[in-house]
Amino acid sequence: MPSTADRLMRAQQALDRVLDQPVVGRAAAEAVLAEGEGDEAAAVALRALGLSWKENGDLARAVRTLRRAVLVGERVGAPYRAAEARMSLVVILADRGKTDAALAEAALAATVLTGADSARLDVNLGLVLIRLGRKAETLAAFARAQPVLRAAKDTRWESLLLNCRAVLQIQVGDYRDAAADLARANALTERGGYQMLNAMVQYNLGYLARQSGDIPAALDLLDRAATGYAEAGRRGTPLYTDKAEMLLTVGLAAEARSTVATAIAEQQASGFRYNLAESYLYQAWATLAAGEPEAAVEAAGTARTMFSRQRRNTWADLARHAEIAASFAIGQRSATLLRNTEAIADRLAAARWPVAPHEARLLAGRIAADLGRVGQAQALFDQVARHRNRGVAEVRILAWHAQALHALSTGRLSAAERAVQAGLRVHAENNAVLGATDLRAHAAARGEELAKLGLQLALKRGDARAVLRWAETWRAASLRRRPVRPPDDEQLAADLAELRRVVADLATVEAPTTLGTSRSEVSRLNSERLRLEAAIRDRSRYARGTYAPEPPFSPAALAGALGERVLVEFVRLDDELHAVTVRDGVVRRHRLGSYAAVLKQLDVVRFAMNRMSRRFGSAVMQVAAVQAYDHSRQVLDGLLFEPVRRALDGPELVADRVADRVADRPLIVVPTGSLHALPWTALPTCAGRAVSVTPSARLWLAAANAAGAAGAAGTAGAAGAVSPVGGAAGSGTVATSATGLGTVLMAGPGLDHAEPEIAALAARYPDAIVLSGAAATAADAARALDGAALAHVATHGRFRADHPLFSSLDAHDGPLYVYDLERLGSTPQTLVLSACESALSGVRPGDELMGLASAVFALGTRTLIASVTPVDDSDTRTLMLALHAALASGRPPAAALAEASAATGIGGFVCFGFGG
Numbered sequence: 032m033p034s035t036a037d038r039l040m041r042a043q044q045a046l047d048r049v050l051d052q053p054v055v056g057r058a059a060a061e062a063v064l065a066e067g068e069g070d071e072a073a074a075v076a077l078r079a080l081g082l083s084w085k086e087n088g089d090l091a092r093a094v095r096t097l098r099r100a101v102l103v104g105e106r107v108g109a110p111y112r113a114a115e116a117r118m119s120l121v122v123i124l125a126d127r128g129k130t131d132a133a134l135a136e137a138a139l140a141a142t143v144l145t146g147a148d149s150a151r152l153d154v155n156l157g158l159v160l161i162r163l164g165r166k167a168e169t170l171a172a173f174a175r176a177q178p179v180l181r182a183a184k185d186t187r188w189e190s191l192l193l194n195c196r197a198v199l200q201i202q203v204g205d206y207r208d209a210a211a212d213l214a215r216a217n218a219l220t221e222r223g224g225y226q227m228l229n230a231m232v233q234y235n236l237g238y239l240a241r242q243s244g245d246i247p248a249a250l251d252l253l254d255r256a257a258t259g260y261a262e263a264g265r266r267g268t269p270l271y272t273d274k275a276e277m278l279l280t281v282g283l284a285a286e287a288r289s290t291v292a293t294a295i296a297e298q299q300a301s302g303f304r305y306n307l308a309e310s311y312l313y314q315a316w317a318t319l320a321a322g323e324p325e326a327a328v329e330a331a332g333t334a335r336t337m338f339s340r341q342r343r344n345t346w347a348d349l350a351r352h353a354e355i356a357a358s359f360a361i362g363q364r365s366a367t368l369l370r371n372t373e374a375i376a377d378r379l380a381a382a383r384w385p386v387a388p389h390e391a392r393l394l395a396g397r398i399a400a401d402l403g404r405v406g407q408a409q410a411l412f413d414q415v416a417r418h419r420n421r422g423v424a425e426v427r428i429l430a431w432h433a434q435a436l437h438a439l440s441t442g443r444l445s446a447a448e449r450a451v452q453a454g455l456r457v458h459a460e461n462n463a464v465l466g467a468t469d470l471r472a473h474a475a476a477r478g479e480e481l482a483k484l485g486l487q488l489a490l491k492r493g494d495a496r497a498v499l500r501w502a503e504t505w506r507a508a509s510l511r512r513r514p515v516r517p518p519d520d521e522q523l524a525a526d527l528a529e530l531r532r533v534v535a536d537l538a539t540v541e542a543p544t545t546l547g548t549s550r551s552e553v554s555r556l557n558s559e560r561l562r563l564e565a566a567i568r569d570r571s572r573y574a575r576g577t578y579a580p581e582p583p584f585s586p587a588a589l590a591g592a593l594g595e596r597v598l599v600e601f602v603r604l605d606d607e608l609h610a611v612t613v614r615d616g617v618v619r620r621h622r623l624g625s626y627a628a629v630l631k632q633l634d635v636v637r638f639a640m641n642r643m644s645r646r647f648g649s650a651v652m653q654v655a656a657v658q659a660y661d662h663s664r665q666v667l668d669g670l671l672f673e674p675v676r677r678a679l680d681g682p683e684l685v686a687d688r689v690a691d692r693v694a695d696r697p698l699i700v701v702p703t704g705s706l707h708a709l710p711w712t713a714l715p716t717c718a719g720r721a722v723s724v725t726p727s728a729r730l731w732l733a734a735a736n737a738a739g740a741a742g743a744a745g746t747a748g749a750a751g752a753v754s755p756v757g758g759a760a761g762s763g764t765v766a767t768s769a770t771g772l773g774t775v776l777m778a779g780p781g782l783d784h785a786e787p788e789i790a791a792l793a794a795r796y797p798d799a800i801v802l803s804g805a806a807a808t809a810a811d812a813a814r815a816l817d818g819a820a821l822a823h824v825a826t827h828g829r830f831r832a833d834h835p836l837f838s839s840l841d842a843h844d845g846p847l848y849v850y851d852l853e854r855l856g857s858t859p860q861t862l863v864l865s866a867c868e869s870a871l872s873g874v875r876p877g878d879e880l881m882g883l884a885s886a887v888f889a890l891g892t893r894t895l896i897a898s899v900t901p902v903d904d905s906d907t908r909t910l911m912l913a914l915h916a917a918l919a920s921g922r923p924p925a926a927a928l929a930e931a932s933a934a935t936g937i938g939g940f941v942c943f944g945f946g947g
Contacts, residue, residue: 230259466515779826923947
């Protein structure tokens with residue numbers, strides 16, 4: 032039988048190991064307990080065992096085990112060991128939401144513990160007091176503990192103290208002190224080899240970065256912390272909850288909902304009810320951002336109840352704030368709601384929350400304004416507006432919004448417009464740190480209300496040029512900046528290559544001809560696919576951007592560049608659809624009507640085109656599809672273009688629409704919302720006309736200027752000279768790509784028309800790089816496309832609505848993703864995608880686009896010809912050959928596509944960007 036001293040030594044060793052290696056520490060503790068529970072060593076071993084369960088996320092078992100440790104310690108005459116077990120119970124009971132019981136255990140332990148152990152108890156007590164909002168008492172406890180721990184050279188517990196105090200400092204906005212504490216904690220945990228504690232420090236460094244507005248750094252640090260937690264087997268942490276909150280900050284509502292759902296499931300399973308309450312709070316905000324205010328009210332109510340039971344009153348106020356915001360979104364307006372909102376704002380301000388009080392006061396002002404209480408609304412707006420030049424960016428944006436509403440309430444429209452512009456500048460500067468495409472695109476949602484207010488002001492003034500300027504201020508802003516993606520990121524490249532392999536393996540095992548594939552193999556591959564996609568998505572988000580102010584948009588410069596072209600920009604304000612036209616330097620605004628009515632006809636057109644191209648159903652059904660198509664496209668054409676007919680064709684053609692179509696001017700279309708998925712050439716107004724569709728007038732203007740400069744320099748890419756289109760050497764000037772050639776032709780797998788189409792085009796472009804069969808790999812395609820003047824890619828395109836940056840083109844060895852394209856030096860100046868629906872994009876607030884089509888514009892492509900609807904394979908080949916014949920004759924891309932479509936009777940393809 033081991034000696035008592037030996038047992039006690041081994042029990043202490045188990046306790047020392049349990050924080051960083053819970054499984055190892057648990058095994059050592061269980062070995063001691065297997066020898067008996069009748070001495071002091073057993074109390075220590077039980078404490079180690081309880082803490083191991085806590086580290087692995089099983090709080091219920093942790094509490095039971097620690098209570099056994101207390102009983103054993105008291106039974107064997109070791110009250111000090113019982114008090115140590117009570118000290119450990121303090122934090123675990125708080126994690127379970129039982130703050131009163133935690134304080135009771137702390138009081139009992141305090142009567143026994145002395146010296147460094149008393150200081151350690153103060154650290155745990157401080158953690159509970161932070162959660163209760165008792166900040167002064169928390170700081171006092173830490174002030175007592177820190178010198179004692181330093182004198183004892185207890186770096187582990189000093190690190191805990193510094194970490195906890197930093198959380199409190201971040202909450203009240205003392206970021207400098209928080210950074211100093213976390214820097215010391217990071218150094219201590221790295222030097223001491225405390226892996227779990229270091230993960231906690233990384234977590235709070237991420238929290239600090241988020242509060243400071245550095246979302247890329249915050250996500251990076253949070254993912255590092257997640258790795259540390261996972262390696263230590265730690266579950267039930269608030270990590271997923273905080274990541275959801277960060278995702279909400281940049282407008283990723285759907286992903287935030289999924290992330291917080293993971294947090295809720297994990298915390299319910301492990302018993303971390305303290306963290307669970309916060310997860311329900313962020314579930315409320317995520318649900319509200321996703322447009323489901325009724326569900327948000329329910330989630331916020333659950334969070335408020337849980338916070339109240341935990342005696343976390345300031346957090347309960349935050350949950351009530353979320354409830355009120357959701358109620359406002361539902362449409363509730365009342366004097367009671369106004370009083371409650373003001374009271375919540377005051378309490379949140381007293382608790383020194385950095386952003387929430389200003390959100391609540393702004394909301395109260397809007398409620399007061401809607402109730403006709405103008406004076407009260409102005410006073411509330413003024414309270415928020417005072418912070419417009421100080422505080423974090425989120426506060427300043429709210430303050431400028433309040434300033435704009437205050438000015439609007441007094442009839443000062445110009446002052447309101449200046450305030451909106453100032454708020455959007457702060458938003459742009461704050462978001463400039465975002466380097467990744469998806470973060471940029473979704474972050475636009477955070478400024479949507481301000482941009483919407485600016486557009487309302489312009490419409491109210493009736494100034495068409497102002498409407499155009501405001502529409503362009505917020506439209507597709509992320510496409511005007513190249514995404515930040517280091518081309519030498521080896522890990523990202525390796526993950527993309529591995530993802531391609533996994534997707535190719537999945538396609539093989541799921542093929543109808545594959546026999547004997549087990550469900551477990553499919554499940555394994557799918558799990559690996561999801562893991563790799565998450566790694567690629569997350570890694571790309573660590574990239575940082577920089578702020579560079581853009582010159583103001585000039586309608587006059589646009590008008591000068593248009594020449595004889597006519598621009599129609601569609602603008603939406605809720606369900607109200609407008610158009611702004613620019614023709615011969617004249618800018619006009621036109622009220623079109625209901626956006627919902629337009630969408631109804633758009634859905635019919637797309638459905639009918641899909642049925643016609645796929646040859647679905649019987650002959651009778653095909654006839655019905657053609658009839659529905661003809662009727663809906665006529666109706667849709669009238670809704671979109673009849674009110675702007677004079678601007679399109681001039682007064683000489685309005686009276687007689689059967690006039691010579693040669694007189695029709697080239698048309699530039701800037702869609703909004705779901706109109707980005709409209710096959711514009713299907714509409715009578717656009718049929719036979721050179722139509723270019725662009726994400727924004729500003730992007731078209733930049734491309735037109737670039738094409739003009741290239742034309743003046745004699746390079747390829749200007750209108751009418753986009754490629755070597757004559758067939759013989761010397762028939763055109765070729766821009767040199769990264770591969771040394773100007774034209775790339777690629778045939779992907781699984782597309783019947785691809786090989787013969789590319790073979791036919793190869794005869795027209797004898798100097799082109801031709802990729803087909805096993806040579807058409809993703810890596811070879813990327814190398815060839817980089818810097819090409821013209822590329823024609825005949826392969827399946829796949830649009831991923833759930834995550835558009837995983838939209839792809841099929842290569843021989845798997846998908847070529849948008850992420851791959853973003854690693855290129857530049858995409859082809861002119862790109863033709865000969866595949867169904869390859870131009871579809873995810874549309875976010877601010878008409879931010881995400882997908883294959885939008886990605887290439889941000890990377891240097893000036894012209895893209897692609898399909899937004901299904902097109903029959905044989906029809907596609909016919910149209911593509913006609914298109915290149917027209918290009919060979921010197922026609923600009925938009926005119927070439929119009930001529931090819933008219934000659935073949937085949938639609939569905941659209942010329943995007945600068946069409947010449």
